[in-house]
Amino acid sequence: MRAVRYDGFGEQPEVRQVADPEPPRAGAVIRVEATGLCRSDWHGWMGHDPDIRKFPHVPGHELAGVVEAVGGDVTRWRPGDRVTTPFICACGRCPACAAGDAQVCENQTQPGFTHWGSFAEYVAVEHADVNLVRLPGSMSFPTAASLGCRFSTAFRAVVSQGRVAAGEWVAVYGCGGVGLSAVMIAAASGARVVAVDVSPTALELAARFGAAETVLVETADGSERVREITGGGAHLTVDALGSAATCGVAIESLRRRGRHVQVGLLPRVAGHPAIPMDRVIALELEIVGSHGMAAHAYPPMLAMITGGTLRPELLITRTIGLGEAPEALAAMGTMGTPGVTMILPGHP
Template sequence: MKAAIFHGPKKPLSIEEVPTPEPGPGEILVDVAACGVCHTDLHYIDHGVPTFKKPPVILGHEVAGTVAALGEGVTQWQEGDRILLPAVYGCGQCRMCREGRENICSQMIMFGNNVDGGYAEYMLAPAKDVLAMPEEIPLIEGSIIADAVTTPYHAVVNRGQVKPGDQVVVFGCGGIGLNLVQIAAAQGARVIAVDLMDEKLDWARELGAHETINAGETERVDKAIRKLTGGG
């Protein structure tokens, strides 16, 4: 199979032919349809942030695809099933995992960091952590859901408990910020987006922001926010 191999910081990814992995017990082989590019990957490549698995390693943790093969003991999936992978998954054995709090597993494993990820035609994943992708969601567009969408969703809905009439200020309109704008607006909040780039602020307005502030052209962002929120 072809894969984009990370050989270390300050080096371009190398497209190489590597063996297609075989799923072991409890694993599935994923035929990768798409893998998003997260800024985390750029930190590895451009800034030298270390990966837990020493290079060479296949990066990528925003993955959607189909089941290509099943490992021993896997019965909950069939070949051809449309799937979404989480960015990280728990060990399934520590105290936190046993309590259903896999998000704070003491031995968290991240695709494209601890193990090879989705910058490849195929990759392995634990069958227990795979999610079904609804037919109405395209695999390519849906690949970012488990990272760049669920992260702001958790912040807005679960932690912030944003409700209609609330006011939400979003600082930074990158991928996660723009998704947060959409989610907060969908919750009925009045959204104020802050960024340094007018192009990103235009996107924020298109995606649901009611007001925008260019922080590079505003002397006191805090005062501008208070003016828009009536002092809140």
């Protein structure tokens, strides 16, 4: 098969012919019809993720496609099924999975990190009966692929971890793929959203997807303006970028007893952010993390999409072939194309 491969951290990715994957005994091989380009892929390529230990490596973790083959222990799926999967593939057996918390599975695997990923014509997925999600017949593959990381992560961050409520103020820092998803989901939930970013184009998209207010900042700050707009601070803040600066100012943007959800990755290599704990204590603020969403939690999100309340397909601003993916991956470290870039492996 054709796949994007790199031979070491930071080394130039290239499209190569590589061996087709075999289905694990409890897993499946998916023919990839669409796969998203995510900043997490860039972090992996740069060596920020400890799960990448072997080279050569194929990145990619947001995917949708068709079941090509299944292992002997798989009972729920067969070739020809249209599916997607969370980027965190759970084991289904550990205490976290038993508690319904597959997104923090103790034995999790992640395509594109723990093993070869979806920047390829085919990808293997572990524990298919636990992790595959059947697609509604009306849903396109690019739309479905956009759910696997950024949109589902934002949905759980805003709805479950953030406990958003109608009428609340929600401030979203960073309006890339996950940030724009958070804007759309919070607005659809009846919240008033303030979008904060350094890019006017990203803020234009945020307004299009439901932001009531936008804040353009020259640096990663903006907390004073957010507190002014919201009359004392947001009820909920989301750091969708993942930097020491955005994490800190998002917390500074909260009102008393506000809630902050950290979604953007903060790799250990970048150092630990300075958290304003004096403010956390004095205002009784709440800080939680959010790490993906389990396959069993997809139905409410899918229902909102098929019902037209959520429109994740609008977040896709660029579609490229596999041959363009190496350059696009390398460019993720700088200001890239706003919105979501979708790769179609069947295209040149």
